[in-house]
Amino acid sequence: MRPILMKGHERPLTFLKYNRDGDILFSCAKDHTPTVWFADNGERLGTYRGHNGAVWTCDVSRDSMRLLTGSADQTAKLWNVQTGTQLYTFNFGSPARSVEFSVGDKLASEESVLVIKGPQGRINRAVWGPLNRTIISAGEDAVIRIWDSETGKLLRESDKESGHKKTITSLTKAADGSHFLTGSLDKSAKLLDTRTLTLIKTYGTERPANAVAMSPLLDHVVLGGGHDASAVTTTDHRAGKFEAKFYDKILKEEIGGVKGHFGPINALAFNPDGKSFSSGGEDGYVRLHHSDPDYFNIKI
Numbered sequence: 001m002r003p004i005l006m007k008g009h010e011r012p013l014t015f016l017k018y019n020r021d022g023d024i025l026f027s028c029a030k031d032h033t034p035t036v037w038f039a040d041n042g043e044r045l046g047t048y049r050g051h052n053g054a055v056w057t058c059d060v061s062r063d064s065m066r067l068l069t070g071s072a073d074q075t076a077k078l079w080n081v082q083t084g085t086q087l088y089t090f091n092f093g094s095p096a097r098s099v100e101f102s103v104g105d106k107l108a109s110e111e112s113v114l115v116i117k118g119p120q121g122r123i124n125r126a127v128w129g130p131l132n133r134t135i136i137s138a139g140e141d142a143v144i145r146i147w148d149s150e151t152g153k154l155l156r157e158s159d160k161e162s163g164h165k166k167t168i169t170s171l172t173k174a175a176d177g178s179h180f181l182t183g184s185l186d187k188s189a190k191l192l193d194t195r196t197l198t199l200i201k202t203y204g205t206e207r208p209a210n211a212v213a214m215s216p217l218l219d220h221v222v223l224g225g226g227h228d229a230s231a232v233t234t235t236d237h238r239a240g241k242f243e244a245k246f247y248d249k250i251l252k253e254e255i256g257g258v259k260g261h262f263g264p265i266n267a268l269a270f271n272p273d274g275k276s277f278s279s280g281g282e283d284g285y286v287r288l289h290h291s292d293p294d295y296f297n298i299k300i
Contacts, residue, residue: 002289002290002292003258003260003287003288003289004041004042004287004288004289004290005042005285005286005287006027006037006042006044006285006286006287006288007284007285008027008035008037008044008047008286009027009029009031009033009035009284009285009286010029010031010284011029011030011031011054011284012029012030012263012266012281012282012283012284013027013028013029013266013267013280013281013282013284013285013286014028014029014030014054014055014056014057014266014267014280015027015028015055015056015057015058015266015267015280016028016267016268016269016278016279016280016286017058017059017060017269018039018269018270018271018272018278019060019064020060020062020064020272021064021272022039022271022272022273023038023039023040024036024037024038024039024045024064024081025037025038025039025269025271025278025286025288026058026060026067027267027280027286028055028056028057028058028069028267029054029055029280029284030054030055031054032049032051032052032053032054032055032071033047033048033049033051033055034047034048034051034055034058034067034069035047035048036048036067036081037286037288039271039276039278039288042286042288046084047084048067048069048077048079048084048086049084050077050086050089051069051071051073051075051077052071052073053071053072053073053074053095054071054072055069055070055071055072056070056071056072056095056096056097056098057069057070057096057097057098057099058070058099059099059100059101060081060101061101062101064081065080065081065082066078066079066080066081066087066101067079067080067081068099068100068101069099070095070096070097070098070099071095071096072095073095074091074092074093074094074095074096075089075090075091075092075096076089076090076092076096076099077089077090078090097122097123097124097125097139098123098124098125098126098127100126100127100128102128102132103128103131103132104132114149114150114152115152116135116137116147116152118145118154119137119139119140119141119143119145120140120141121139121140121141121167122139122140123137123138123139123140124138124139124140124167124168124169124170124171125137125138125139125168125170125171125182126138127171127173127180128149129146129149129177129194129195130177130194130195132149133148133149133150134146134147134148134149134155135147135149136171136180136194138168138171138182139167139168140167140168142163142164142165142166142167142168142184142186143157143158143160143163144157144158144163144164144168144171144182144192144197145157145158146197156196156197157197158192158197158199159197159199162199162202163190163199164182164184164186164188164190165184165186166184166185166186166208167184167185168182168183168184169183169184169185169208169209169210169211170182170183170209170210170211170212171183171212172212172213172214173194174214174216175216175272177194178193178194179191179192179193179194179200180192180194181212181213181214181221182212183209183210183211183212183223183225184208184209185208185209186208187204187205187206187207187208187209188202188203188204188205188209189202189203189205189209189212189221189223190202190203191203191221191249201249201250201252202252203221203223203247203252205223205225205245207225207226207227207264208225208226208227208264209223209224209225210224210225210226210264210265210266210267211223211224211225211265211266211267211268211279211280212224212268213268213269213270213277214249214270215249215270215274215277216270216272216273216274217273217274217275217296218274218296219248219249219250220246220247220248220249220255221246221247221249222244222245222246222247222268222270222277223244223245223247223268224243224244224245224264224265224266224267224268224279225264225265226242226263226264226265226282227264242259242260242261242262242263242264242265242281243257243258243259243260243261243265244257244258244265244268244277244279245257246258248300251300253300255298255300256298258279258289260279260287261279261281261282261283261285261287262281262283262285263281263282263283264281264282265279265280265281265282266280266281266282267279267280268280275290275291276288276289276290276291277289277291
């Protein structure tokens with residue numbers, strides 16, 4: 001896989017998101033300025049200036065006209081994708097760690113429609129369930145929960161025995177919404193059924209899984225991670241430990257890895273066409289990988 005190196009951030013990457021057409025890629029980092037790139041050649045299109053803290057997350061509307069970002073400055077901002085103009089700022093009492101447009105892109109208002117409380121510790125990911133009827137949350141207490149999006153009632157929780165043992169860092173949904181993949185500091189990723197939270201598969205790795213992604217084309221999942229900078233030794237750097245690892249989704253076997261980052265991988269995303277993927281690291285780089293023809297013929 002030939003990587004394209006994209007240097008547009010001064011600080012570690014936190015999140016990557018392709019638009020639905022797969023022609024542009026948005027990157028968030030701890031440097032306050034989300035950036036948008038051409039997804040084929042990695043050319044920088046522009047930046048979104050206005051946040052006063054690390055930007056943890058973003059989402060783009062179905063028509064690619066609006067960008068939603070969540071930041072440590074306790075705001076979420078809505079932007080015009082093409083002009084970079086700020087359209088609206090949502091204020092919160094704590095950092096915004098996860099944002100997502102609902103199906104239909106319509107649900108966003110000045111006043112909170114619903115506030116869900118209960119989980120202990122930080123919620124790192126909250127995403128819409130099928131048809132916006134539920135919200136799936138996960139975070140520091142390692143429990144995945146499904147909530148009714150109208151009443152805020154807790155509908156179900158993941159099984160403690162088979163579930164994650166440490167903070168859940170990431171959560172990504174399958175293209176059809178039927179299942180999702182979570183990554184955790186307990187050095188594993190788990191595939192769960194969206195409606196029942198039944199555990200389907202567990203993928204083990206040797207280091208914390210900071211980021212996970214699922215191919216929309218092949219039965220592949222990718223895990224990225226590494227220990228945080230304070231725990232990294234010089235041997236980690238030399239050994240190229242910071243790679244994105246590919247696993248067979250069904251058989252759970254490791255297929256291969258893509259090296260290159262000089263620090264833990266914090267963000268991963270697949271292009272919706274499944275032919276390329278990007279990774280964002282603690283090193284401040286986004287690496288864009290277009291898959292070689294061989295990749296589509298991997299046999300286990």
